Amino acid sequence: MKNQLLFTTVICLLFNFSQxxxxxxxxxSIFLDKLFKTSLTNGKSYEWLSYMxxxxxSRLSGSLGAERAVEWGKNTLQGLKLDxxxxxxxxxxxxVRGTSEFAYIDSGGxxxxxxxxAALGGSVSTPPDGIKARVVEVQNFEELEKIGKDSIQGKxxxxxxxxxxxxIETFSAxxxxxNQRTQGAAEAAKYGAVGVIVRSMTHSLSDVPHTGTxxxxxxALNKRIPAAAISTNGAELLSAMCKLNPKILFYFKxxxxxxxxxxxxxxxxxxxxxxxxNEIIVVGxxxxxxxxxxxxxDDGAGIVQSIEVLRLFKMLGYKPKRTIRAVxxxxxxxxxxxxxxxxxxxxxxxxxxxxxxxxxxxxxxxxGFSFAATDSQFKRISAWKPLFTPYLADSFTKGxxxxxxxxxxxxxxxxxxxxxxxQRYFDIHHTASDVIGAVNKRELELGAAxxxxxxxxxxxxxxx
Amino acid sequence: MKNQLLFTTVICLLFNFSQxxxxxxxxxSIFLDKLFKTSLTNGKSYEWLSYMxxxxxSRLSGSLGAERAVEWGKNTLQGLKLDxxxxxxxxxxxxVRGTSEFAYIDSGGxxxxxxxxAALGGSVSTPPDGIKARVVEVQNFEELEKIGKDSIQGKxxxxxxxxxxxxIETFSAxxxxxNQRTQGAAEAAKYGAVGVIVRSMTHSLSDVPHTGTxxxxxxALNKRIPAAAISTNGAELLSAMCKLNPKILFYFKxxxxxxxxxxxxxxxxxxxxxxxxNEIIVVGxxxxxxxxxxxxxDDGAGIVQSIEVLRLFKMLGYKPKRTIRAVxxxxxxxxxxxxxxxxxxxxxxxxxxxxxxxxxxxxxxxxGFSFAATDSQFKRISAWKPLFTPYLADSFTKGxxxxxxxxxxxxxxxxxxxxxxxQRYFDIHHTASDVIGAVNKRELELGAAxxxxxxxxxxxxxxx
Numbered sequence: 013m014k015n016q017l018l019f020t021t022v023i024c025l026l027f028n029f030s031q032x033x034x035x036x037x038x039x040x041s042i043f044l045d046k047l048f049k050t051s052l053t054n055g056k057s058y059e060w061l062s063y064m065x066x067x068x069x070s071r072l073s074g075s076l077g078a079e080r081a082v083e084w085g086k087n088t089l090q091g092l093k094l095d096x097x098x099x100x101x102x103x104x105x106x107x108v109r110g111t112s113e114f115a116y117i118d119s120g121g122x123x124x125x126x127x128x129x130a131a132l133g134g135s136v137s138t139p140p141d142g143i144k145a146r147v148v149e150v151q152n153f154e155e156l157e158k159i160g161k162d163s164i165q166g167k168x169x170x171x172x173x174x175x176x177x178x179x180i181e182t183f184s185a186x187x188x189x190x191n192q193r194t195q196g197a198a199e200a201a202k203y204g205a206v207g208v209i210v211r212s213m214t215h216s217l218s219d220v221p222h223t224g225t226x227x228x229x230x231x232a233l234n235k236r237i238p239a240a241a242i243s244t245n246g247a248e249l250l251s252a253m254c255k256l257n258p259k260i261l262f263y264f265k266x267x268x269x270x271x272x273x274x275x276x277x278x279x280x281x282x283x284x285x286x287x288x289x290n291e292i293i294v295v296g297x298x299x300x301x302x303x304x305x306x307x308x309x310d311d312g313a314g315i316v317q318s319i320e321v322l323r324l325f326k327m328l329g330y331k332p333k334r335t336i337r338a339v340x341x342x343x344x345x346x347x348x349x350x351x352x353x354x355x356x357x358x359x360x361x362x363x364x365x366x367x368x369x370x371x372x373x374x375x376x377x378x379x380g381f382s383f384a385a386t387d388s389q390f391k392r393i394s395a396w397k398p399l400f401t402p403y404l405a406d407s408f409t410k411g412x413x414x415x416x417x418x419x420x421x422x423x424x425x426x427x428x429x430x431x432x433x434x435q436r437y438f439d440i441h442h443t444a445s446d447v448i449g450a451v452n453k454r455e456l457e458l459g460a461a462x463x464x465x466x467x468x469x470x471x472x473x474x475x476x
Numbered sequence: 477m478k479n480q481l482l483f484t485t486v487i488c489l490l491f492n493f494s495q496x497x498x499x500x501x502x503x504x505s506i507f508l509d510k511l512f513k514t515s516l517t518n519g520k521s522y523e524w525l526s527y528m529x530x531x532x533x534s535r536l537s538g539s540l541g542a543e544r545a546v547e548w549g550k551n552t553l554q555g556l557k558l559d560x561x562x563x564x565x566x567x568x569x570x571x572v573r574g575t576s577e578f579a580y581i582d583s584g585g586x587x588x589x590x591x592x593x594a595a596l597g598g599s600v601s602t603p604p605d606g607i608k609a610r611v612v613e614v615q616n617f618e619e620l621e622k623i624g625k626d627s628i629q630g631k632x633x634x635x636x637x638x639x640x641x642x643x644i645e646t647f648s649a650x651x652x653x654x655n656q657r658t659q660g661a662a663e664a665a666k667y668g669a670v671g672v673i674v675r676s677m678t679h680s681l682s683d684v685p686h687t688g689t690x691x692x693x694x695x696a697l698n699k700r701i702p703a704a705a706i707s708t709n710g711a712e713l714l715s716a717m718c719k720l721n722p723k724i725l726f727y728f729k730x731x732x733x734x735x736x737x738x739x740x741x742x743x744x745x746x747x748x749x750x751x752x753x754n755e756i757i758v759v760g761x762x763x764x765x766x767x768x769x770x771x772x773x774d775d776g777a778g779i780v781q782s783i784e785v786l787r788l789f790k791m792l793g794y795k796p797k798r799t800i801r802a803v804x805x806x807x808x809x810x811x812x813x814x815x816x817x818x819x820x821x822x823x824x825x826x827x828x829x830x831x832x833x834x835x836x837x838x839x840x841x842x843x844g845f846s847f848a849a850t851d852s853q854f855k856r857i858s859a860w861k862p863l864f865t866p867y868l869a870d871s872f873t874k875g876x877x878x879x880x881x882x883x884x885x886x887x888x889x890x891x892x893x894x895x896x897x898x899q900r901y902f903d904i905h906h907t908a909s910d911v912i913g914a915v916n917k918r919e920l921e922l923g924a925a926x927x928x929x930x931x932x933x934x935x936x937x938x939x940x
Binding site: 048049052053177178180182215216377379402403404407433435436439452453454455458 | 512513516517641642644646679680841843866867868871897899900903916917918919922
């Protein structure tokens, strides 16, 4: 009897629960359908991206392009008639590439092979006449240590560990290879290397070098050595030639410079919450890009998608319960100053950021989201997955949100990252090929709609 | 007490079941991991596709390209040291485009706008001097009927219904628009139209016309009118100009021809099953393509992926229980003769095809599969979904398999189609842009591995 009662109670509870779910599910799925339909039929994201890439172009921190992007971002947000639009001062590092880099392999007897390189962001210049030296090829820092100072002194260290092709999620493969680029020069300098050449961070074999940030850490100014990325085809050639003849020489010349900090801005627009105005939801991407290409996927896509979230809400007459902010962060690529500043000011003002969503993984077909959240928060959010199934964007995983929103993390709030299909991203990442022709309009619009859907659900139901 | 016993029994059953599942799941997931890793690190699919597209090129039924593709397919399958490789005779229609088409809008006073068109596959030629006539723009056949013979007679019918942008799965949008292309000429001819111009089947606005098959049905030879696709930008222009001035004239000229049937082949390779050799599993795509472009996605991708399935099994030393055949079907695009012939011969020989898998939706990131199956078969197969989750290819839906394998359907067997991400497919479908540059190596390889995984599971566990 006791068992029967328990059984009946459980059944009743389940039934009520599923009833309650049902009703929300229906109205929510109707609203999500509207968001997707509107983004696909009446979206602005692609038109905006076309402006950002073709009319502004690259937007490296401290550049004229970045300045113009700030102006454009402000005007675009103002055009949406939000409750408030403002700029937030951020001091950003200004690094310039200077004139085009030049590099070749000298295999003796007058035989040279020109190879494509690009100075890494933050790298110092070579001497005006460039550097010519023998090459030590390594896969990682352990190998560097094993080879030792005597064999490295006066040479160019060539990091040639490819991104692993058998990792499904390409960002994981990137994480597993990128320390060669970020710390390679600082490490090689310890052993007396005179320069560093790094295999481009991509799976694909191509002639396009991929730039990206690097850091000398605490290395003294006079110990800093220049570092450049070489295209993967160039890396394959250099490696093959080193194996044939370890005495070949590598020449490269670049005149990049660090010019100190300059003033720039985060651009922020918000719709005030009607019920819980002090609970803030952030949606954003980064306004800056590398100087090669037009930063179409990285992160023009994230910027226009974030603005589109607010525009979709306005267009559909949706009045959020909580305060929703689009934040166009400055300087993600080489300093993260925008993200840090935003979090710092939020803390000063004692603002309660309950949720942050970043799109900084390309404007490709959305597959889902990753969440930095507690188990119970993640479980609660995962209950919404079926709402995303019709759009094939229902892969919800635990993981990071995004670099810019990272500094906002507390042990109470939730951060999320849009997870688009990642297979093509590193074909164009940080290269001259990151242009709007590499972005598919529908994929971009689907991403914006998926983001708006998640923000809507968070706004409706909170995070706990 | 009775309840308790029942409860305990249920728990025990569940436990045993999950134990049994667990063990299979583990070994299966290990094998799937091998398939994916091998495809991504040691795959041949991209290299083969490069050969097919760059060394052979387009492969329209009856063309030299198709002949060379048959030869290449046979040699490639033979290179895998399968148990048997053979050609199957198929009579295919031979249609040729002839010299390049030419079209312009004549808005009077000497003002003309040249627009890009492509004759539809199967269309008759215009008269040698072309056709020049007034234009009737319609969205569908109902509108045609409403306008009526008096207003259509002697004019060119311009079908301009776009593919719906707010349908998530682009193939559904395609299905909803394609009757304009396939039956447009036959319908318009009934009302005395002299020619047909069809908006290209794509969401994107571009200058590239999309060809594709059309049929006159039972229409008498002397009633047949020429039909061509116009690029979407051309369609937008033509529509705008018709609205400004309904009296504008459209001119087009093409000299396409139907040359009757010629001999071609399906190419087939098989690994004999070790336990159930009479249970046949087919994996395939179509070897023919349209004559514009190189048929890289449509369906070079499906061909190389299907061959790769067998190669992966050979390479990993997997000995299938059931007979597995790769079938490179001829003439999917404009006749489906290969698919029909294969099924006809299978029936004659009383062969038992328990399962067929086709890849003919592009070489993009695999999202999952659609299945033509009974509810219980689908339920059983759906239990494997978690095995595909690590590869984000776990969207299993009910639906069709593929055109070529369609004729194999019985009420007992299961047919399946690989479902890649569909957002970009109609940017390049049936155009000069369907070249290998539009194919991402990793996406192609992931598709091949997903196919091999499904075939492996069917081979291991059957379909019932």
